[in-house]
Amino acid sequence: MRKALSRIVIITASAAAVIPFLWLAATSVKGAEELFVYPPTFIPRTFQWENYTGVWNAIPFGLYLVNSLTVALLSVVFNLLLSSLAGFALARYRFRYRGLLFGAVLFSMMVPKEMLVIPLFTSVLRLHLADSLLGVVLPFAVEGMGIFLMRQAFLALPRDVEEAAVMDGAAPLRLWWSVMLPMVRPSLAALAIFTFIGSWGDFLWPMVVLKSQEHYTVQVGLSMMLGTFVDNYRYVAAGSLLALLPVALLFILMQRHFERGLLSGSGK
Amino acid sequence: MKKNITPYLFAAPAFLVLGYFSILPMLQTAYYSTLEYSFFGPHRFIGAANYVRLFTDPHFWATLLNSLLFLSVTPVLMVVSLTLALSVRNLLRGARIVRLMLFLPVVTPVVIAGIVWRWIFTEETGLLNHLLSLASVGPVRWLTEFPTNLVSAMLVTVWRGMGYYMMLFLAGLALVPREVEEAGILDGATPLQQVWHVLLPLLRPTLLFVAVVSSSAAVKVFTEQYILIPGAPLDNKALVSFLYRHAFERFDFGYGSAAGMVLFGMTLLFSYTQVRLMDREQSS
Numbered sequence: 001m002r003k004a005l006s007r008i009v010i011i012t013a014s015a016a017a018v019i020p021f022l023w024l025a026a027t028s029v030k031g032a033e034e035l036f037v038y039p040p041t042f043i044p045r046t047f048q049w050e051n052y053t054g055v056w057n058a059i060p061f062g063l064y065l066v067n068s069l070t071v072a073l074l075s076v077v078f079n080l081l082l083s084s085l086a087g088f089a090l091a092r093y094r095f096r097y098r099g100l101l102f103g104a105v106l107f108s109m110m111v112p113k114e115m116l117v118i119p120l121f122t123s124v125l126r127l128h129l130a131d132s133l134l135g136v137v138l139p140f141a142v143e144g145m146g147i148f149l150m151r152q153a154f155l156a157l158p159r160d161v162e163e164a165a166v167m168d169g170a171a172p173l174r175l176w177w178s179v180m181l182p183m184v185r186p187s188l189a190a191l192a193i194f195t196f197i198g199s200w201g202d203f204l205w206p207m208v209v210l211k212s213q214e215h216y217t218v219q220v221g222l223s224m225m226l227g228t229f230v231d232n233y234r235y236v237a238a239g240s241l242l243a244l245l246p247v248a249l250l251f252i253l254m255q256r257h258f259e260r261g262l263l264s265g266s267g268k
Numbered sequence: 269m270k271k272n273i274t275p276y277l278f279a280a281p282a283f284l285v286l287g288y289f290s291i292l293p294m295l296q297t298a299y300y301s302t303l304e305y306s307f308f309g310p311h312r313f314i315g316a317a318n319y320v321r322l323f324t325d326p327h328f329w330a331t332l333l334n335s336l337l338f339l340s341v342t343p344v345l346m347v348v349s350l351t352l353a354l355s356v357r358n359l360l361r362g363a364r365i366v367r368l369m370l371f372l373p374v375v376t377p378v379v380i381a382g383i384v385w386r387w388i389f390t391e392e393t394g395l396l397n398h399l400l401s402l403a404s405v406g407p408v409r410w411l412t413e414f415p416t417n418l419v420s421a422m423l424v425t426v427w428r429g430m431g432y433y434m435m436l437f438l439a440g441l442a443l444v445p446r447e448v449e450e451a452g453i454l455d456g457a458t459p460l461q462q463v464w465h466v467l468l469p470l471l472r473p474t475l476l477f478v479a480v481v482s483s484s485a486a487v488k489v490f491t492e493q494y495i496l497i498p499g500a501p502l503d504n505k506a507l508v509s510f511l512y513r514h515a516f517e518r519f520d521f522g523y524g525s526a527a528g529m530v531l532f533g534m535t536l537l538f539s540y541t542q543v544r545l546m547d548r549e550q551s552s
Contacts, residue, residue, distance in 0.1 A: 002459055006355035013352055014369045017431065020384045021372065023395060027387060036393045086282035093275035101279060106547065108290040110539040114488050114508045115528030118515050119296035120289065139289040142282045148546070172274045201377030203491045204508075208516055219379040223495060226383060233387065240380045251375045255368060262435055 028237035064221035078141035087150025108144035153187035190261020300525035307519035318526035353437035370431035382495025440474030484538035
């Protein structure tokens with residue numbers, strides 16, 4: 001009885017989770033005349049793979065993907081580097097302003113990103129970074145959560161690790177790079193995945209910063225296509241599927257890292 | 269130990285960025301909210317005038333109310349994801365693939381989720397109304413009628429969130445000792461009684477964490493509505509849409525910043541609790 005109930009719950013939820021993706025995939029290969037037929041068809045009558053070349057040629061879609069990839073990879077590099085440097089300092093050194101700095105980390109975690117877009121926009125204008133990919137990346141090159149996670153990772157390491165290295169006469173930077181970083185690899189992997197997925201899917205900030213089409217990230221590009229390609233859902237569907245692929249693949253390949261990392265930042 | 273500048277050098281790059289792009293803008297928003305500050309003109313101190321205007325603006329109250337209504341995704345998400353976690357955790361086979369399927373919506377960018385669901389919600393020819401019509405329900409005005417179009421955005425949020433919170437509950441459940449549950453079974457407790465009296469009290473930290481994370485995200489809803497109902501009146505949307513309308517469509521930065529301060533106030537209790545929970549967990 002209990003088992004049967006569990007099974008029903010799981011099947012229903014899995015179907016609800018997956019059907020929208022199947023619907024997206026179906027729409028992406030439908031012909032124009034099949035988009036708004038009623039009743040809607042789940043399995044397309046014809047398979048028009050041209051929709052994919054269509055979206056690729058009609059707008060600079062490849063460029064959107066390259067821009068998103070640039071933004072996401074830069075974000076990953078910056079966040080890993082800056083968070084692990086600061087997290088190391090907060091976890092493994094005692095110094096005068098440590099409490100104050102950690103307080104700033106916690107405070108920044110409480111500030112909603114959405115309220116910062118106005119002053120960030122004026123800052124980015126002042127720095128002449130408006131309408132540039134660097135303008136998208138730089139304000140979130142490090143975030144409180146990342147420093148918090150890396151501090152947590154370094155705190156968990158046993159005390160005597162660096163003592164041995166210091167006795168060997170290792171310089172602090174070398175200690176950090178070749179002794180400490182390898183020991184927190186799981187946390188680095190988790191932070192990298194989160195940053196990539198977050199940055200790939202980010203919308204409000206890139207939309208505020210980016211003005212010209214050749215700088216759009218794929219999310220901004222898709223939302224604009226939605227406005228201009230009203231009659232061409234199938235192109236938008238093909239584009240959405242292409243834009244989903246990188247994060248879906250990353251997640252499927254790294255599921256284990258992802259799940260472990262999820263829990264390290266969850267208060268568990 | 270002698271005075272050591274090493275930790276400062278390690279911390280400096282991150283804290284320069286954090287200070288300039290997180291802490292300073294927070295203060296700037298507070299300052300801007302006291303200015304008459306249009307993108308196009310010089311700015312001028314006007315005290316609390318933006319707030320007076322805000323509190324007499326019916327659109328502000330409408331969007332604020334919608335942000336509060338959006339909080340109802342929290343209890344829904346808690347029930348759905350806890351039920352899922354309780355069902356999934358005893359799976360012997362296929363647990364990994366089930367988690368994978370339920371988690372795919374979580375990593376899906378909001379824009380793409382919004383696009384797919386907008387088609388599913390399409391009123392005349394959409395999938396959902398078709399399925400409902402088979403049960404002689406509808407057609408439901410998912411996109412064009414308030415408050416139904418608010419519910420549509422909530423459904424997208426629940427769809428994207430259930431896998432995430434399920435994972436948190438699974439982690440919480442993993443910490444419950446087996447003996448505790450077995451004792452409950454021996455006592456002859458029904459499954460529901462067991463969940464209510466035995467598991468829920470033990471899951472309290474997780475329940476609280478899920479509640480505050482989901483709530484602070486709910487108040488900040490924006491992209492779902494931007495994609496799902498672009499043409500709908502502002503009064504059908506939530507507070508961040510109000511901020512966006514004034515700051516980036518009318519370039520009234522002062523007024524937008526005042527709305528931003530209200531947003532900060534609304535999320536503060538949730539995000540403060542979240543950070544407290546994370547910090548306490550870590551130091552224990």
